[in-house]
Amino acid sequence: MSNKKMIEVQNLQKKFGDNLVLKDISESVEQGQVICVIGPSGSGKSTFLRCLNVLERPTDGKVIFEGKDLTHISEKELDSLREKMGMVFQGFNLFPNMSVLENIKLAPMKVKNVDEVQAEKTAKELLAKVGLADKANQFPDSLSGGQKQRVAIARALAMDPEVMLFDEPTSALDPEMVGEVLKVMRDLADSGMTMVVVTHEMGFAKEVADQIWFMADGYVQEVGTPEEVFEHPTSERAKDFLAKIL
Amino acid sequence: MSMKIFKKILMLLAVLMMVVTPFAAITADTTSSSSSADTAKTTDDSLKKVKEKGTLVVGLSADYPPYEFTTKQDGKTEYVGIDIQIAKKFAKDLGVKLVIKNMNFDSLLVALETGKIDTIISAMNPTEERRKSVDFSNIYYSGGKYIVINKKDKSKYTSKESFKGQTVGAQNGTLEYNLIKQQFPGATVKGLAKLNNLIIALQSGKVSGVLMEEPTAKAYVQNNPNLYAFNSKVSVDVNETGAAMAFPKGATALTQAANKTIADIKKQDLLDKEYVPEAAKYMKQSSKHNTMASYWTYFAKGIEYTLIITVVSVLIGFVLGIILALMRLGHNKLLHGLAVAYIEFIRGTPLMVQVMFVYFGIGAVIQSLPALAAGIIAVSLNSGAYVAEVIRSGIESIAIGQTEAARSLGMSQKQTYQYVVIPQAIKNIWPALGNEFITLIKESSIVSVIGVGDLMYQTQLVQSATYKGVAPLAITMVIYFVLTFTLSKGLNYFEGKMKHE
Numbered sequence: 001m002s003n004k005k006m007i008e009v010q011n012l013q014k015k016f017g018d019n020l021v022l023k024d025i026s027e028s029v030e031q032g033q034v035i036c037v038i039g040p041s042g043s044g045k046s047t048f049l050r051c052l053n054v055l056e057r058p059t060d061g062k063v064i065f066e067g068k069d070l071t072h073i074s075e076k077e078l079d080s081l082r083e084k085m086g087m088v089f090q091g092f093n094l095f096p097n098m099s100v101l102e103n104i105k106l107a108p109m110k111v112k113n114v115d116e117v118q119a120e121k122t123a124k125e126l127l128a129k130v131g132l133a134d135k136a137n138q139f140p141d142s143l144s145g146g147q148k149q150r151v152a153i154a155r156a157l158a159m160d161p162e163v164m165l166f167d168e169p170t171s172a173l174d175p176e177m178v179g180e181v182l183k184v185m186r187d188l189a190d191s192g193m194t195m196v197v198v199t200h201e202m203g204f205a206k207e208v209a210d211q212i213w214f215m216a217d218g219y220v221q222e223v224g225t226p227e228e229v230f231e232h233p234t235s236e237r238a239k240d241f242l243a244k245i246l
Numbered sequence: 247m248s249m250k251i252f253k254k255i256l257m258l259l260a261v262l263m264m265v266v267t268p269f270a271a272i273t274a275d276t277t278s279s280s281s282s283a284d285t286a287k288t289t290d291d292s293l294k295k296v297k298e299k300g301t302l303v304v305g306l307s308a309d310y311p312p313y314e315f316t317t318k319q320d321g322k323t324e325y326v327g328i329d330i331q332i333a334k335k336f337a338k339d340l341g342v343k344l345v346i347k348n349m350n351f352d353s354l355l356v357a358l359e360t361g362k363i364d365t366i367i368s369a370m371n372p373t374e375e376r377r378k379s380v381d382f383s384n385i386y387y388s389g390g391k392y393i394v395i396n397k398k399d400k401s402k403y404t405s406k407e408s409f410k411g412q413t414v415g416a417q418n419g420t421l422e423y424n425l426i427k428q429q430f431p432g433a434t435v436k437g438l439a440k441l442n443n444l445i446i447a448l449q450s451g452k453v454s455g456v457l458m459e460e461p462t463a464k465a466y467v468q469n470n471p472n473l474y475a476f477n478s479k480v481s482v483d484v485n486e487t488g489a490a491m492a493f494p495k496g497a498t499a500l501t502q503a504a505n506k507t508i509a510d511i512k513k514q515d516l517l518d519k520e521y522v523p524e525a526a527k528y529m530k531q532s533s534k535h536n537t538m539a540s541y542w543t544y545f546a547k548g549i550e551y552t553l554i555i556t557v558v559s560v561l562i563g564f565v566l567g568i569i570l571a572l573m574r575l576g577h578n579k580l581l582h583g584l585a586v587a588y589i590e591f592i593r594g595t596p597l598m599v600q601v602m603f604v605y606f607g608i609g610a611v612i613q614s615l616p617a618l619a620a621g622i623i624a625v626s627l628n629s630g631a632y633v634a635e636v637i638r639s640g641i642e643s644i645a646i647g648q649t650e651a652a653r654s655l656g657m658s659q660k661q662t663y664q665y666v667v668i669p670q671a672i673k674n675i676w677p678a679l680g681n682e683f684i685t686l687i688k689e690s691s692i693v694s695v696i697g698v699g700d701l702m703y704q705t706q707l708v709q710s711a712t713y714k715g716v717a718p719l720a721i722t723m724v725i726y727f728v729l730t731f732t733l734s735k736g737l738n739y740f741e742g743k744m745k746h747e
Contacts, residue, residue, distance in 0.1 A: 055650050076658070083656030093651035097670050107655035110665060152651075159655055 004031040006163055006194050007052060012061035014047055021047050023218035029196060034189045036205035037198045039215035040241055045198045049167050053085045054078060083111060086156030090168040092148040094140040101136045104155045126154040130184050146177030150184055166197040206230060214238045292497035296364055302337045302344055305363035307351035309707060312465045312525035313369035326528045329367045331521040332386060336507045350697035355379060358494055366492040373486055381495055383504040385488030387517060389460030390477050391422060397474040403455060406478045409433040415444040415453035421487060422457040429480045440706060446715040465529050538717055541708045545725060548704030555622055555690045555700060560683050562626035567633025574638055592631035598692045600624045605696040621693035632682055640675035641667060673744060680737035684730045
């Protein structure tokens with residue numbers, strides 16, 4: 001594994017009004033790494049992830065991606081860097097007025113000016129990859145939660161991103177559908193994709209992650225391999241949290 | 247806190263701007279109109295001009311029997327009445343062809359000043375105020391003021407003094423209205439906009455008498471056996487009340503020619519011998535043709551205008567609404583403040599006031615602004631504010647996740663709006679827009695106050711032509727209902743179709 005830093009976070013801080021949600025975070029994501037962010041609810045995991053592609057604008061600190069501080073560049077530059085950071089949401093956020101295929105084709109065609117034939121070809125390949133080749137012309141309404149999330153992953157992959165951000169991708173799913181989504185994510189990790197995953201799926205985290213980040217109270221409290229964090233947690237907060245869920 | 251104050255100041259500023267601009271324009275206008283009067287004075291080829299072109303263009307407002315009104319002759323609408331007879335005689339004396347232009351009474355002076363007509367013969371009183379802008383001929387007819395009462399009260403009311411403690415009606419803004427206040431001891435005055443409605447008020451006992459001009463009073467009595475009229479014997483200044491022809495300032499030659507014709511009419515006593523009886527004859531005739539069916543062309547025209555105003559206003563209002571909604575949703579604080587101020591101001595003032603403000607305010611700057619255009623402008627400006635709110639709520643109803651998904655894919659704000667938010671918002675907006683359309687069909691009836699020939703205006707014409715108050719209103723109600731009901735059914739159908747897609 002190379003040591004090239006993909007995303008570097010320096011002294012990140014985020015306030016909502018007077019509420020300091022992220023206090024001081026400095027971490028980095030290396031190319032090809034799969035990082036699972038775990039921690040109790042309200043610890044700022046999602047906010048942290050959303051700061052990485054500046055959907056949430058940090059109050060202070062830096063987010064460096066491709067050598068640029070995302071918090072201090074023009075809107076236009078930010079748009080072109082966001083292309084390279086795919087994001088998958090808890091609520092899927094598929095466009096309900098478009099078919100599955102159109103959902104996937106839209107951004108490549110409008111943002112990257114890929115011609116329709118090529119965009120459609122890529123979209124179909126990606127759908128096959130997530131096991132939904134037969135759903136190309138369906139509308140999101142007619143899909144199950146697990147299917148929707150797999151389409152959402154395909155949609156993000158269609159932009160050919162450098163890194164994928166997952167914001168609790170299985171939290172809104174019925175239990176029997178969690179597996180199909182995790183499988184797609186596992187395949188993606190195996191293919192060498194750099195991934196940052198906010199999740200409550202400890203089994204997945206243990207199995208797939210290169211690094212576990214444990215977050216609580218607006219800080220990253222512990223960083224380590226799954227083994228280190230799950231078996232030998234050092235901080236009290238982590239011990240407490242793991243005792244409750246395992 | 248300071249943000250709130252800043253917003254309030256912005257709003258105030260915007261409102262002030264909107265209110266002050268037209269006023270500034272009006273003040274500027276008064277100077278320019280006086281200078282145009284000066285240029286008219288320098289030359290007087292008025293008579294020569296009329297003779298050269300071979301036509302005398304007479305402006306009048308044909309809704310004032312027996313002076314000028316319309317009658318149906320062999321299915322065709324014809325202008326008749328005392329003033330028409332005088333116009334015919336005047337044209338004949340000059341040896342030219344008569345052309346009649348029917349327009350709203352309050353547009354006549356503007357039409358004369360801008361040369362659209364050669365003279366006004368429309369029972370116009372040569373008041374001091376009007377003399378400032380036009381020249382008048384000698385007075386050709388001067389009737390007294392009569393009180394119309396119910397025939398059964400004939401013995402109860404015999405003089406203006408007998409109305410003590412009673413209510414007497416008159417048209418708003420007329421001399422009669424002031425006369426009741428000044429010369430009817432102990433009586434209360436009740437003002438309404440239309441003579442027709444005053445007669446209805448009289449018949450239903452809401453007023454005891456209605457003060458009006460002699461010939462008009464006689465016309466009502468002739469056409470309604472339950473009414474009676476007598477001379478009120480109020481004292482009036484003949485210069486303020488008699489009827490005279492109006493000419494552009496400085497058109498001395500033409501005015502003198504008119505005076506010659508008037509002298510001739512007086513010498514032969516044509517008014518009493520021919521013109522008044524003839525007008526009465528036509529009025530009787532038209533009251534025979536009193537079936538609503540014979541006035542269907544009026545209603546048809548009214549529907550046409552109402553639809554034109556509504557459709558054009560909806561389209562302009564839609565475009566304006568999109569612009570305002572985007573301004574309001576955008577991040578630019580100035581544009582946001584302007585949009586909010588505009589929307590709140592328009593929604594906080596009555597459409598009727600807006601219609602009149604546009605017609606008389608902007609109309610003072612652009613004198614040739616037709617009432618129809620003014621009506622459409624006002625209704626569009628009004629509709630824009632409402633549509634903006636419809637669009638804004640439509641856009642805000644789209645979940646934030648849609649925007650975030652699009653932005654996370656690298657789409658710009660504009661692309662996000664264009665491809666993701668707006669197409670979804672339209673589905674939410676469509677039904678509300680349909681409602682706005684239906685509302686406008688009804689609300690556009692207000693433009694009748696500035697004389698636009700919409701359905702409501704035509705209804706009033708039919709009321710005056712038929713001397714019937716309620717029947718035309720009933721028909722108009724049914725027409726409005728059919729229009730709105732059909733439209734709402736049609737919109738429901740399309741809405742249903744969109745949902746299935």
